[in-house]
Amino acid sequence: MTRQNLVLAAALCAPALVLAQASPTIYGVVDASVRHTSGLTQAHTPSAAASTGLASGVNSTSRLGFRAREDLGDGLYAIINLETGLNIDTGGTANANKFFDRASVVGVGDAWGQVTAGRQTNMLADAISAVDAVGMRFASFNPNIATAALSAHGLGLEYGAAGSATGSYRLDNSLKYAGKFGPVTARVMYSFGENVGAGSAQSSVGAGLAYAADGWVVSGAYQRFKTSRELALQAATLGAAYQLGSVRLVVNTARSEAVTSATATTVQRVHSAGATWAATGAVDLTAAVYRLERARTGLKGDGYTRAILFAEYKLSRRTRLYAELDRTRWQGGYQGGAAKTGGSGLSGGVVHTF
Template sequence: MKHQTLFPKACATLSLLACACTASAQSTLTLYGITDASVRYTDGLSASNAAAVGSASAISSGVNNTSRFGLRGNDDLGGGLSAIFNLETGINLDTGAQASATKLFDRAAYVGLTANWGTLTLGRQTTVLADALGPVDPLGVRFAGFNPNVGIAALSAHGLGIEYGPSGASTGAYRLDNSVKYSGKFSDFTVRAMHAFGEQAASSSALSSSGLGMSYQAADVAATLGYAEFKSASNLQLKAYVAGISGKLGSTKVSLTYGRHEAETTLTAKTRNTTLGLGGTLPLSSSVDLILAHYRVNRTRTTTLVDDGYNRTVAFLEYKLSKRTKLYAELDQTHWQTGYVAASLPDSATGLSLGLVHNF
């Protein structure tokens, strides 16, 4: 397919640009990425971590952190003003394929200006919900494809089957196309505002999105709040917010989060999801960390009288080989409430991963 040939050519071109731009004293260009692969065994889950009968073994990409490749740049324009850009694509390390079959830079593609008044960016970028989640998620946004805070609370995999906002997909809205975002830091507080244009000829509101966020970050405490509204192409509405707090208890970091969204799935039907997360990080030594988190997801739909959801517990044990490289072991347990998955599927599942992650 065309996108499969575009990727290596684009990577080669961008690498040459990175080398060329290092000669400029006023411009910087950084090549960066994460490579994460693990051997994963599951019982009650498929190789793609969906509920399934039986067990599976596979090489998985991105269990600890999503495998990716990117470029970011900064051009000093003088007077404290700089131009910035970021291009980032997800990679399935087990196959070498792009994470997205339709977008070369599915994770980020924006340009902007930054100064002491803040940062203004235009393009494809994360929502204020995603930005609010990062500092307070109990897993530190690990295992993004399986993390209920990322998938449900921040809408990366909302499972509603409708495109809300210009996300380019009917499966999630963690990042939006055609967006303008402002972020400003004032002492310990950061404020964010974002609007994504639906670009629909018949309506200025269809497929659009707007959001506001605020966070507080001090030495040992972080607190965040994000709120966003999304429209479908037919002007169905989704409203969502994410809130959280994290702090240090001795050497242990403890985090608590809450997310809620309500979506119109038809003119007469709604789906509401709430997500509660609790957990933290315990350093066992200078090179070993234990990360433990528990999530509870509750779902209510007007099309059924039965409320359902699931509980998921995830633990990571990480051993730092260096500042850039870690070995990790991961264990997870999921219990679905009746009705969340098909009756023919098991009501519980277990996963075990052993992997290596390297940052460059």
């Protein structure tokens, strides 16, 4: 063949070679609602007043992501996942410091399991996702996400390589393994602190197990986090779910203990229970109750009880209308001196996935 014919043949083959590679999938969630609160701010903190505004992520957290998977042969594959949180009400990103704040991972997998590296969720979040009372809805208000899985632990210190002093739900510089063996899923995780000459400072290590069979899911995890000064936070969670006909019943309990200084410790517990009823093919109704208890060195114990109701109507496979109602009752002065002893919220919105 002449050189020209070889070039032509290569050009004709190029599209086929491109098609054989993994092409990224663009996906996302767009969630917007009108929310009215009394005794709560739009940011869900205790308040003495009422407010009304446009909210993002009351049902599902708004996001934009990219994922890809490439088959490498003999059952081996490679994956990537990049995901950023969005505020639909303002058009901004949810995290001003990290664009791909929700996920930034690359990994390989086979029949033996999957190993991923990058910024990813901790073991507590992975365990709770299967047994949360409202199905991981309303992340910024959900005590299982905020406190049990440490998305907003309120401790004012950076535990693990979280990139934030407000939460450790996702960790940078982490390696994670997940393998499924029949009805059992096993997970382990290690996050490097990457503090030069500081040993294990800001590192984190954790493990989780889940069992799913015959309508049952049982899921639990333990994880230990350290600050740059080697102060430790230890957290564990255990929950179960059961599918009883058209009703899914869920319970979970979690506990964390954080050393916040040389002389102070904060212990937080979250107990939850809930049920989702698939009333029709288009309508789901969810009810849940959460109880948070907090004990701090030298201070009186406090906490709150929170009830959340969701009603969803499926317009299509990707689009849902929803209504949400919540009530929070503070205990032990958790809300501070100026706020009301209780708060309530009402939301109505639409969520679309693509």
